[in-house]
Amino acid sequence: MNLTTILKQTAAENLLHLYQVNIQPEQVLVNATKPEFEGDYTIVLFAFVKQLGKSPEVVGNELGTAMQKALPTIITSYNIVKGFLNFTISNDYWLELIKNTNPNNLIPPITNQQKIMVEYSSPNTNKPLHLGHLRNNFLGWSIAEILKLQGHEVVKTCIVNDRGIHICKSMIAWQLFAHGATPSSTNKKGDHFVGDYYVKYNDAFKAEVAGLVAGGMTQELAEKEASIFKAAQEMLLKWEQGDAATLDLWKRMNEWVYEGFEVTYKKIGSDFVKTYYESNTYLLGKELVEEGLAKKVFYQKEDSSVWIDLTGDGLDEKIVRRKDGTSVYMTQDIGLAQLKQKEFNNDASIYVVGDEQNYHFKVLKLICQKLQLPAADGIYHLSYGMVELPTGKMKSREGTVVDADDLVDAMIAISKEKTEALGKVSDFTTDQLTELYNTIGLGALKFFLLRVDPKKKMIFNPEESIDFHGFTGPFIQYTHARIKSILRKTGVTVSITNNELLPLEKQLAIELSTFPAIINEAAENLDPSKVAIFAFNLAKLFNTFYAEHSIANAESETKKQVRIQLGILTAATLQKSMSVLGIAVPEQM
RNA sequence: GGUUCGGUAGCUCAGCUGGAUAGAGCGUCAUCCUUCUAAGAUGAGGGCCAUUGGUUCGAAUCCAAUCCGAAUCACCA
Incomplete structure (x- = not known):
C-alpha cells in the first residue's frame, strides 16, 4: 500500500x-x-x-x-x-521499499479490470494528416497504453471518414486537372497526392466564385452556383446511388490515401485492432430511431422528421432523422456505438476527438443512456484543444497546415544534426544511427505534444518550440542513457543492507514510489501529460543526485549498492513512463 | 444571446479535491568537464496568479459579477 x-x-x-x-x-x-x-x-x-x-x-x-x-x-x-x-x-521504510520494488513490475494491476475501447485518429481521406492529427494520435495511443498498464483490456479503433462531399471535391479536381496522373506516375505519397487535388479544387472554386461575383452575383449565390461545386454535389449523389464509375474512382483514390496513411501510421507508431469505415457505417442507427420512438425517447414532428428533446438536461432539441428518412451524424454515431458494443462487448468507450465536438459527445452519451444501450455510462470524450501556429489557426483549404510527414522528417533531421554535433556515438552502425535519430526526433515531437494538458489549446512554434534541452523528450532519453551507461560499468546490485539515506537518495525513493499513483491519476483524468511531467521531474531529480553523489565511487560498498538500485529503478521507471507516451528510450546516446 | 472551456514570469506551460515564502523549461547573466555521458548541474534575475467583491483562521485554487479569448448552439461529418 x-x-x-x-x-x-x-x-x-x-x-x-x-x-x-x-x-x-x-x-x-x-x-x-x-x-x-x-x-x-x-x-x-x-x-x-x-x-x-x-x-x-x-x-x-x-x-x-x-x-x-x-x-x-x-x-x-x-x-x-x-x-x-x-x-x-524511517530510513528502513525507504530502504525496504527500494529493495522490494521490482523494476519489471512497477504497476500493480488494479482490481476492477475492464474492457475499454479507445477510438482515435479518425482521418478524412481527402488530405494527408497534419499536426492536429498528430496530437490526436499521440493522445489516443498513449491513453490506451496507460489503461493497459493499469491492467485493463484495451481495444484501439479508428473510424475513417471516407465518404462525403469533401472526398468528392478531391475526385472532381482529379478528373479535371490530373490528366490521368497517379501517385506512382508522379512519385508522390498517395495521401499527399490526393490532398493536392483537394487544394486544387478549392483554388478553382475560389477563382470561379470571384469571376461570378465580378459579374454581379452575390458571394453567397456565387458559392452555390459555381459549376465545380455543383459537379461535386452531383458526384456525391451518384456515389449514393451506387454509380459504378464513381465508386470505382472513389475506391481508387481512397486506396492511394490508405497507402500513404499506412506509411505515416507505421512511422509514428499508431495501431488499431479494428478500423471502421464511414461508408459502411453511415446508414447505421436506423433501427435505433424506431426503437427510440417506441420507447418515447424520440418524437416525430409533422414533417415526419425525428427529434429528441434535451431541454430538460439543459441542452437543445436535436434531430436524429431527417424528414426524407436519412440519418444524420448523430444517428450514425449511436449506431456505431451499438455496433462496437456488440462486436467487442466493451465496458467503456473513449473517443479521442477535438473539443469542437464537446456538445456532440455530451448529446451522444445522453441519447445512448436514454436508449439504455449497454455501456452507455462508459462513454467518455477525451477532448483536446486545437494546435495553433503563432500566425493563427491552420487551414488545410488554404494550405497553411503543418504536414505530419514533413514535421516528423524535420524532427528526425534535427536530431541527426544535433547528435552528430555532439559526436558521442561513433561506435554505432548505420542502422543503429538511423534508429537513434528516429527515436530522438519522434521522442521530442511526441513529448512536446503530450506534455501539456490535452484539453487546452496549444501553440506550436516550429522555430522555437522544439528543443532538445530542458522539459523535453530528449532530456529524459538522455538521462536514461546516462544511467544505463553507469550501470554498464557498475554491474547490478548484490545486496542492500542497512544504512543512512542522504536527502537526495531519500527524495529519489519518494519520487519513485509515486509512480503508480501518477498512472492512476493520468488514467482517471484521461491525461497523459501527468506522466510526462512526472518523468521530467524524476529525470531532473536524478540528474541533481548524479551531480552530487557518485555511484561507481560511492563512499562505501553499502552506499554503492543502494545507489545502483536507485539507478536501476529510475531507469526502469523512466522507461515505463516514456513507453506509455509512445517514446522509446535509448541505451546510449 | 445560451452553454462550455480558458486568462499564472518576456515566451511555452505546471500548480486548481482551499494550506507553510506561487513552480518548471526556454530566453538573459554568472559559475562547473585530469573523477560514473555537460542533450547535464549550480546560482542570479524575472509575478498586483485578468479585474472587483464575497466565503474562510487561510484563496492562484471555491462562489458571484465584470473584462478579454476560444469552441459550440446545423436537416455538415
Whole structure:
C-alpha cells in the first residue's frame, strides 16, 4: 500500500480513537513536507482543530504520539509548525521499499479490470494528416497504453471518414486537372497526392466564385452556383446511388490515401485492432430511431422528421432523422456505438476527438443512456484543444497546415544534426544511427505534444518550440542513457543492507514510489501529460543526485549498492513512463 | 444571446479535491568537464496568479459579477 494512504488511514483511526470523531481517510490532507521544514510527510491539522475545539499544538502532539505508536517502524519522529504536523519517515521504510520494488513490475494491476475501447485518429481521406492529427494520435495511443498498464483490456479503433462531399471535391479536381496522373506516375505519397487535388479544387472554386461575383452575383449565390461545386454535389449523389464509375474512382483514390496513411501510421507508431469505415457505417442507427420512438425517447414532428428533446438536461432539441428518412451524424454515431458494443462487448468507450465536438459527445452519451444501450455510462470524450501556429489557426483549404510527414522528417533531421554535433556515438552502425535519430526526433515531437494538458489549446512554434534541452523528450532519453551507461560499468546490485539515506537518495525513493499513483491519476483524468511531467521531474531529480553523489565511487560498498538500485529503478521507471507516451528510450546516446 | 472551456514570469506551460515564502523549461547573466555521458548541474534575475467583491483562521485554487479569448448552439461529418 501507498504510504500516503497508510498515513491517511492511520490518522483517521487515531482521530476516532482519541476524540471520537468520525473522519474519512480521504478527508485527511497529507502532503509532501516542504523542503524548508523538517520531515517527509505533513498532515494539515486545521480542518480537525476547529471541530475539536483544541489548539493545533495539542491536537498535533496527541495525534503525532498516537501515530508514531501505531506505526513504530515507519515514523521516527514528528514536529509541529503552526497547524502542520510533519512526520519523518524511517530510513528502513525507504530502504525496504527500494529493495522490494521490482523494476519489471512497477504497476500493480488494479482490481476492477475492464474492457475499454479507445477510438482515435479518425482521418478524412481527402488530405494527408497534419499536426492536429498528430496530437490526436499521440493522445489516443498513449491513453490506451496507460489503461493497459493499469491492467485493463484495451481495444484501439479508428473510424475513417471516407465518404462525403469533401472526398468528392478531391475526385472532381482529379478528373479535371490530373490528366490521368497517379501517385506512382508522379512519385508522390498517395495521401499527399490526393490532398493536392483537394487544394486544387478549392483554388478553382475560389477563382470561379470571384469571376461570378465580378459579374454581379452575390458571394453567397456565387458559392452555390459555381459549376465545380455543383459537379461535386452531383458526384456525391451518384456515389449514393451506387454509380459504378464513381465508386470505382472513389475506391481508387481512397486506396492511394490508405497507402500513404499506412506509411505515416507505421512511422509514428499508431495501431488499431479494428478500423471502421464511414461508408459502411453511415446508414447505421436506423433501427435505433424506431426503437427510440417506441420507447418515447424520440418524437416525430409533422414533417415526419425525428427529434429528441434535451431541454430538460439543459441542452437543445436535436434531430436524429431527417424528414426524407436519412440519418444524420448523430444517428450514425449511436449506431456505431451499438455496433462496437456488440462486436467487442466493451465496458467503456473513449473517443479521442477535438473539443469542437464537446456538445456532440455530451448529446451522444445522453441519447445512448436514454436508449439504455449497454455501456452507455462508459462513454467518455477525451477532448483536446486545437494546435495553433503563432500566425493563427491552420487551414488545410488554404494550405497553411503543418504536414505530419514533413514535421516528423524535420524532427528526425534535427536530431541527426544535433547528435552528430555532439559526436558521442561513433561506435554505432548505420542502422543503429538511423534508429537513434528516429527515436530522438519522434521522442521530442511526441513529448512536446503530450506534455501539456490535452484539453487546452496549444501553440506550436516550429522555430522555437522544439528543443532538445530542458522539459523535453530528449532530456529524459538522455538521462536514461546516462544511467544505463553507469550501470554498464557498475554491474547490478548484490545486496542492500542497512544504512543512512542522504536527502537526495531519500527524495529519489519518494519520487519513485509515486509512480503508480501518477498512472492512476493520468488514467482517471484521461491525461497523459501527468506522466510526462512526472518523468521530467524524476529525470531532473536524478540528474541533481548524479551531480552530487557518485555511484561507481560511492563512499562505501553499502552506499554503492543502494545507489545502483536507485539507478536501476529510475531507469526502469523512466522507461515505463516514456513507453506509455509512445517514446522509446535509448541505451546510449 | 445560451452553454462550455480558458486568462499564472518576456515566451511555452505546471500548480486548481482551499494550506507553510506561487513552480518548471526556454530566453538573459554568472559559475562547473585530469573523477560514473555537460542533450547535464549550480546560482542570479524575472509575478498586483485578468479585474472587483464575497466565503474562510487561510484563496492562484471555491462562489458571484465584470473584462478579454476560444469552441459550440446545423436537416455538415
